[in-house]
Amino acid sequence: MVKKRETRVLTTRREMLAGAVGTAAVSAAAVGSAQQTSGRVRPRAPEDPTKMQGRVPSPVGTRSAFETPERLVRVLEPSSSSRTPLQYLQGVVTPADLHFERHHGGVPTIDPERYELLIHGLVERPTVFRLADLKQFPAESRLRFLECSGNGGTAFQNQGRRRDLSPQQMDGLTSTSEWTGVPLKLIFREVGALPEASWFLAEAMDAAVMTRSVPMEKAWDDAILAYAQNGEPLRPEQGYPVRLFLPGWEGNASVKWLRRLKLADRPFMTREETSKYTDPLPGGKARMFSFTMDAKSLITFPTFPERLERRGLWEIRGIAWTGRGRITRVEVSTDGGERWEDAELQEPVLPKCHVRFRKLWKWDGRGATLMSRATDETGYLQPTREELWRARGSYTRYHYNQIRPWRVEPNGQVFFAG
Amino acid sequence: MQDILSTSLRREPLRRASPSGRSPARHTGPAAPRKRASRLAAAVLTALGGCTAEESSAPSAQPAAIASQPAATGLESAVPAPSPAEPTPPRAVPGPWPELHPGMPGLLSEAELAALRAARERALAEIADLPGFGFGEPASPERIAAWDIEIGPDGEGLPAGRGSVERGQTLYRLQCVQCHGAQGEGADYEALVGRVPGDAFPFSEDRRWLITVGSYWPYATTLFDYIRRAMPQAAPGTLPADDVYALTAYILQLNGLLEPGDSLDARTLPRIVMPARDRFVSDDRRGGPEVR
Numbered sequence: 001m002v003k004k005r006e007t008r009v010l011t012t013r014r015e016m017l018a019g020a021v022g023t024a025a026v027s028a029a030a031v032g033s034a035q036q037t038s039g040r041v042r043p044r045a046p047e048d049p050t051k052m053q054g055r056v057p058s059p060v061g062t063r064s065a066f067e068t069p070e071r072l073v074r075v076l077e078p079s080s081s082s083r084t085p086l087q088y089l090q091g092v093v094t095p096a097d098l099h100f101e102r103h104h105g106g107v108p109t110i111d112p113e114r115y116e117l118l119i120h121g122l123v124e125r126p127t128v129f130r131l132a133d134l135k136q137f138p139a140e141s142r143l144r145f146l147e148c149s150g151n152g153g154t155a156f157q158n159q160g161r162r163r164d165l166s167p168q169q170m171d172g173l174t175s176t177s178e179w180t181g182v183p184l185k186l187i188f189r190e191v192g193a194l195p196e197a198s199w200f201l202a203e204a205m206d207a208a209v210m211t212r213s214v215p216m217e218k219a220w221d222d223a224i225l226a227y228a229q230n231g232e233p234l235r236p237e238q239g240y241p242v243r244l245f246l247p248g249w250e251g252n253a254s255v256k257w258l259r260r261l262k263l264a265d266r267p268f269m270t271r272e273e274t275s276k277y278t279d280p281l282p283g284g285k286a287r288m289f290s291f292t293m294d295a296k297s298l299i300t301f302p303t304f305p306e307r308l309e310r311r312g313l314w315e316i317r318g319i320a321w322t323g324r325g326r327i328t329r330v331e332v333s334t335d336g337g338e339r340w341e342d343a344e345l346q347e348p349v350l351p352k353c354h355v356r357f358r359k360l361w362k363w364d365g366r367g368a369t370l371m372s373r374a375t376d377e378t379g380y381l382q383p384t385r386e387e388l389w390r391a392r393g394s395y396t397r398y399h400y401n402q403i404r405p406w407r408v409e410p411n412g413q414v415f416f417a418g
Numbered sequence: 419m420q421d422i423l424s425t426s427l428r429r430e431p432l433r434r435a436s437p438s439g440r441s442p443a444r445h446t447g448p449a450a451p452r453k454r455a456s457r458l459a460a461a462v463l464t465a466l467g468g469c470t471a472e473e474s475s476a477p478s479a480q481p482a483a484i485a486s487q488p489a490a491t492g493l494e495s496a497v498p499a500p501s502p503a504e505p506t507p508p509r510a511v512p513g514p515w516p517e518l519h520p521g522m523p524g525l526l527s528e529a530e531l532a533a534l535r536a537a538r539e540r541a542l543a544e545i546a547d548l549p550g551f552g553f554g555e556p557a558s559p560e561r562i563a564a565w566d567i568e569i570g571p572d573g574e575g576l577p578a579g580r581g582s583v584e585r586g587q588t589l590y591r592l593q594c595v596q597c598h599g600a601q602g603e604g605a606d607y608e609a610l611v612g613r614v615p616g617d618a619f620p621f622s623e624d625r626r627w628l629i630t631v632g633s634y635w636p637y638a639t640t641l642f643d644y645i646r647r648a649m650p651q652a653a654p655g656t657l658p659a660d661d662v663y664a665l666t667a668y669i670l671q672l673n674g675l676l677e678p679g680d681s682l683d684a685r686t687l688p689r690i691v692m693p694a695r696d697r698f699v700s701d702d703r704r705g706g707p708e709v710r
């Protein structure tokens with residue numbers, strides 16, 4: 001049955017508890033599992049844990065019963081998404097079960113023993129690889145971010161309408177994992193990719209039979225066929241058993257549940273790369289094949305629905321990343337962008353990977369507007385929303401990397417201020 | 419977020435100069451779009467008439483080739499039986515296909531081709547010390563044919579078959595109305611129908627306009643490709659080629675790009691020039707200080 005799509009407010013239980021704004025019209029069904037788990041009673045703990053034996057080892061670990069982070073599910077239908085709770089996370093690695101999702105035909109169930117990858121087109125040797133074949137090739141592991149190109153659209157188009165928006169609601173479509181797989185260049189050499197091949201089609205094994213055209217140059221650069229994430233086989237939501245992974249590029253091009261690669265001398269003009277993931281521009285044009293994610297940073301603490309309980313020292317924390325290599329600098333402003341100071345970057349600063357930034361801040365109890373902006377190794381500086389408007393128009397779609405401001409009110413409550 | 423955008427867009431009805439009428443696309447604006455629509459329809463009709471010679475050879479040869487192959491060779495058992503979920507698609511019609519228009523994004527310039535060659539050389543040099551591995555099995559033509567379903571912007575890959583606007587209307591009422599609305603105006607899912615007056619392209623500045631097949635999609639072949647691989651939602655990838663041609667024809671007709679009575683096949687579909695075809699440009703962002 002097709003479910004009627006509803007416009008639902010992106011609000012978690014925690015934000016409702018924060019109780020800042022009364023506009024959160026959330027039904028129990030609206031956020032699905034979030035409601036079921038967050039309604040639980042507080043777990044119990046012994047008065048003194050040193051006076052009794054603890055739990056015995058277990059085959060599979062779980063989080064502390066006191067920790068219940070959740071992805072935010074927007075709409076319960078196959079072509080939808082769920083968002084990573086960025087404000088909950090520390091460091092840069094996203095736990096695999098909290099990695100954001102974006103599907104175009106739901107999550108398929110694929111038997112790894114029957115899995116096959118077909119490679120054909122402009123190759124000398126059309127070949128079918130089983131999963132075991134792919135795993136037998138030399139592997140590589142890379143810590144890399146993956147971001148949906150629509151991430152941040154809520155913030156871009158908000159224009160002050162809502163203040164009760166969390167990083168998860170606005171920017172939860174980005175995550176970082178350690179991805180392991182075989183370099184695509186090795187596979188393409190193996191099948192004898194012809195020099196005239198300039199594009200390849202990547203096709204999924206889901207109900208959308210999702211397809212994207214990818215420039216061959218990316219295959220010769222750093223694309224991988226990934227079969228593991230944070231040390232274990234890919235999660236089903238992330239493309240189990242094999243996905244294409246294109247570091248630094250918009251997430252949808254890293255086609256999941258990969259079943260076919262076809263090499264050609266022109267792109268294929270699939271639905272996703274024509275009617276969907278294109279960026280309208282002023283002057284009656286639209287940008288096509290806008291793969292690279294430009295430099296971006298966002299504050300994850302303090303943000304809505306957080307409330308600073310006392311004035312004094314706080315650490316402003318956030319993440320920054322760029323699809324064009326390394327982040328070289330993140331600056332933080334606490335006065336709405338008048339003055340900027342460098343934040344500390346947590347080493348190692350890896351290319352095409354989230355980097356954690358931190359800046360100590362003494363809050364004097366007065367209202368303050370917090371911002372961050374990133375610079376990458378090409379000299380690109382994260383723009384303001386107005387700069388992006390000028391370049392692309394106020395209703396362009398995708399690639400929203402504008403600066404996100406946060407307002408700390410004198411009572412300590414933090415609101416989105418974009 | 420595409421979801422957010424399309425949801426919010428749906429709240430605003432598509433602006434129409436006249437609210438009534440059989441074909442919404444005919445009523446999105448004054449003379450300019452109508453002229454263009456009929457000119458396009460005329461171009462397609464010309465194509466329909468103009469390629470009868472090709473058609474008389476291709477489609478007649480095609481079904482015969484498909485029908486005769488297993489019987490003539492007696493190799494049915496040697497050909498792997500397609501699984502129920504993966505019906506072998508009808509064989510693609512052989513070319514020639516129309517030329518790609520020169521402004522199509524993704525056609526590489528000489529400089530880009532040189533960069534590609536350099537990237538390839540660099541990559542092969544990096545892994546030059548690694549031996550060949552010989553893993554995997556050769557893919558047979560039958561194995562490739564079972565999955566080789568995509569349609570190129572020039573029409574390459576289109577199967578034999580044909581479908582009319584009228585047949586498409588019947589199928590649409592049975593299979594598509596619930597999600598896309600009685601006239602393609604959108605319902606549970608996105609709108610398929612609508613043109614902007616003058617076929618303008620105001621999407622970066624004005625959110626009142628719906629992104630539809632008629633207002634935004636640059637290639638008609640994409641419509642065929644997507645319907646065949648992913649529609650209808652309850653039984654994706656099950657429509658025979660004739661039905662996909664018919665649905666494609668009907669949706670194009672609703673958008674004012676075909677006339678009632680028209681039909682589509684492998685020769686005519688790739689010759690349709692969509693209103694937004696020339697609106698698309700390649701990515702010109704290159705990093706550095708400039709915001710683009």
